[in-house]
Amino acid sequence: MKRIAVIGCGYWGPNFVRIFTNLPESEVKYCCDLSEKRLEQMKLLYPHIHMTTNLDEVAADPEVDGVVVATPVRSHYPVAKKMIEAGKHCLIEKPLCASSAEGEDLLALARKHGVSVMVGHTFLFTAAVNKVKDLLDAGELGEIYYVNSTRVNLGIFQEDINVVWDLAPHDISILNYVFGADPISVSARGRSYIRDGVEDMAFITLEYPEGKMAHVHVSWLDPNKIRRTTFVGSQKMVVYDDVQQLEKIRIFDKGVDKQPHYETFGEFHLAYRFGDIFTPKLDDREPLKAEASHFIETMEGGKSTKATGGEGLTVVRILEAACDSLRKKGALVQLA
Ligand SMILES: NC(=O)c1ccc[n+]([C@@H]2O[C@H](COP(=O)([O-])OP(=O)(O)OC[C@H]3O[C@@H](n4cnc5c(N)ncnc54)[C@H](O)[C@@H]3O)[C@@H](O)[C@H]2O)c1
8 A cells, every 4th residue: 555645735636636545556645735725625525634734744754655746836846856855756747847957856866765756747648649659659640740739728827837838748748658759859939928928828849850740839828728639640640639528539541642753743643542530449547547556556666667757857858948949939949
């Protein structure tokens, strides 16, 4: 039985309290939050869990095996550092931390203290993203040309980060995971319409090895909630729409074939394919539950295979580069 402390019980943290309470291999010993009011609400739901505003109490308790850090991004580093130094395994919400320097320090500390660090890249635990990865790995789509991802809605405006740091970790972690590679360059344009200096919309372009391109549109200023990613391959195309309940993935047998050899424009022919559209059945296991189970496995000495601290640091480096490009009006920033 692994004993967990959930630090930060605002909007997102309570999901982890519910999941670690329900998993047979874990129990939640502490809910920790700076807000007494939040803890009073949590106490009504979970009267048996210790409620505390004191991080040191959690750090000092030898019974706590692992912690979830679900506080605002600026506090991920100091909170996680304290917990790692106290020998606790950490599952840190996305983005891992507020800078690559912080991330490097956290990972070095984790190695020193022999604890595991995972990052809350929740989408890597969805059946839909894993289906796309399987299709790509099996070559079902042919050669991947490009990906277009839209993650927009109205709000929620974050107090300490811009929309790139808030929403793009999802898209970037998905892209890195399904491609099995990190981008080699990034450029981004964005604007702050509501709050000075805090971008509320951005267009990010990433280049991956072998000519694969990805475009990510993130915004807190859109009338519709859209979570749609289109993967365009030489053989097939896939649309992953996370807002859909039943048909999250649609595989289109569509494409354009060109003549392998031609000399004049007159001989140049394109053949358009309009084939079937297929909707695979997906496992409906809650992604956060799969993420929590993976965290327990890493605490038990298992090897972390996804959403590792290293992957979290890579995403932070890409976010930094994207924001560097934003400040330079879209200048290309090399990552490799
Ligand atoms: N994986 C996902 O899909 C997903 C979704 C939403 C949020 N998140 C992440 O979860 C984290 C929290 O986001 P949220 O929307 O729940 O924020 P929130 O502001 O609603 O909640 C944060 C809570 O942390 C508490 N807190 C702040 N500093 C603290 C500290 N030093 N020690 C203890 N408690 C502290 C606050 O009082 C608040 O109750 C962020 O990193 C965010 O990016 C992830």
